[in-house]
Amino acid sequence: MKTTIKYKGIEFDVEFDYQPEEKQVRFDSNNTGYPGCAAEIGSIYVITHNGTDFLEFFENDMKEIRKAIWKALEERE
Template structure:
């Protein structure tokens, strides 16, 4: 998946794995259920600004990038 994030006022294009939420199923036709799972941002592959790759620069702060991705995704859905 791709999106644009803002980090400290600078826009970065980010490519990453995204697993959407899977809803809980109480019972299906076999009388079994599924607990579901929360949405998840997995691996981050590319972080660019003006064509320059910053992935290595952010490799120790990927959790901050994930938070910025969540914020960007929330803004897209509103």
């Protein structure tokens, strides 16, 4: 998945794996359910600004980058 984030006032294009939320199923035809799972951001592959990849530069800031990705995804909705 791709999105644009704003981090420390600068826009970056980010490519990453995203698993959408899976809803809980109380009971199915086999009389079993499924607890569901929350949405998840997996691996982050690319963080670019003006065509330059800054992924290695941000390796110690991935928690903040993930927060910025969540914010960007929420703003899309």
